[in-house]
Amino acid sequence: MTDISPAALRGAVDLSALRNRPSPSAAPAGSAAQPDSAVASGALIRDITDETFGEVLELSRTVPVVVDLWAEWCGPCKQLSPILEKITQELAGRVVLAKVDVDANPQLAQGFRAQSIPMVVALVAGQPVPMFNGAVPEEQVRQVFEQLLQLAAQNGVTGTLPVGERKPEEPVEEAPLPPLHAEAFAAIENGDYAGAVRAYEKALAENPRDEDARAGLGQVRLLDRVQGLDLQQARAAAAAAPQDLDAQFAVADLDIAGGHVEDAFGRLLDLFAAVGTDERTAVRERLVELFGLIGADDPRVISARTRLSSLLF
Template identity: 75%
Template sequence: MSDIAPGAVLRGAVDLSTLRARAAQPAQAAGAASDGAPSGAVPSLVFDATDETFGQVLELSRSVPVVVDLWAEWCGPCKQLSPILEKVVAELGGRLVLAKVDVDANPQLAQGFRAQSIPMVVALIAGQPVPLFTGAVPEQQVREVFAQLLQLAAQHGVTGTVPVGDAPETDAEEPQLPPLHLEAFDAIEAGDYTRAVAAYERALAENPRDEDARAGLGQVRLLERIQGVDLQAARAAAAAAPTDIPAQFTVADLDLAGGHVEDAFDRLLDLFASLPGDERAPVRERLLELFGLIGTADPRVIRARGRLSSLLF
């Protein structure tokens, strides 16, 4: 199977190469049954994953999609998000499982997923990582992302389920995206970001309070801006013209999409500080847009907002 594209989510930099060797070890807690459903002692739909057991989680993902929640005890937004993830996973009745990773106790996994901020949520489908989102997000957005994830898993033949204790089987249908959201997702899968932007814009015109459409629009606009951009050429252009706004915007976009969030913010804040007052507005607007993509509770956003405020006043 070829690598799985992340679809409607931001393309994150995830490197599990150092952990894949563990997947070759005999799976004691999670394996694949002959009928394609996971077998073995999966304790529940929600379980802890560690550096030592992650090979088994990779194997499990060949049968059923695995959502990985990277968290820490000190992380306030993690405590807001985790109950939402557990609730939505439970409602799906075994079609997804949730592996919780304490980044403080499992440094190899934290490094492998390049968890620069938490909470960070990633999926595994057939052993391939699919970045989902960073930061605490609303329950409805979690539902939509998981609906997309199930569709993506089905496209790659990962349709197994995990038994849910002694609970009776249900015929619960897969959560359905609103029509315009589904149109946007299909367009993203086809690489047609212009059509996806138009779909999200129509969704917002119909319902200005649709925060999921607003978040999706920001993500797709970012993907549209960096599509086909040569990273080295963009960096060279930005280095040659430190106050060229479009050139600096391009590299900031590439940094953000590649997971270098602080680099993106610092670049734009430095640009903002170097410009005359009457030229700063576009930079402030782009910063606010990127803040929205990462999440207002993210420590990097909080720090960048503080610096922006000091530059404004």
């Protein structure tokens, strides 16, 4: 269930256009608030802005953060958001809900590759996790939240946010970034993906066990590849040339960036089965790279690895 959206790492998208908006969960002035609504909204349900995105990303190392991409005009969003808020409040600090108004925050929406809304992703230990698109019944939402908690536990994210102990306006002090990581994030914000790749590669050369740098390197490479790609044009090119590696790789990258992980893996596995021996190496290497972005424990990766093994042997 681990989604790799380009916006996962702090600084991985340009957040300059982000701004605050009132929480839809907050009770209007003069109205009767529901029990604990102020506490739950302040601590557990919040809006993402350029100032607070880094905060929730760091928070995801303690507790999983569910990101709800919505818009005021979106009817299905208005059906789904109350369900997300209800379940978040019931979990009492085990999950945080972060809301993104895609109209107010176009660059963050673009970073998450939100091609349709409502779109729900999560952050676990700084990594993006795909959850679902569209209005989903409450029972199914509960099942996905439970899967998210299980995945978070597998990655050591088992904290509980102390509800009501800090006000939402209190800033969170972030630990200073390692110099090469800061250099990479600055390069990404400037659109210099090659510079970000160099910084992450240098960080890994200095410390091969730097998993944050490894994850960042994979994601910035994906960002670089999908930059400027048009999904419809890429799909048309892939349909016209079913065994063209570059055409199929482009659509797979866009699918991964948009959270359509199974579609990407299925496309590349079908390609692996169809091409000759000389081309299979490149397809396998791209699959392995994408497996690393999604996470070895993700059931979709496990399933895709099993099929790849059967094709190899």
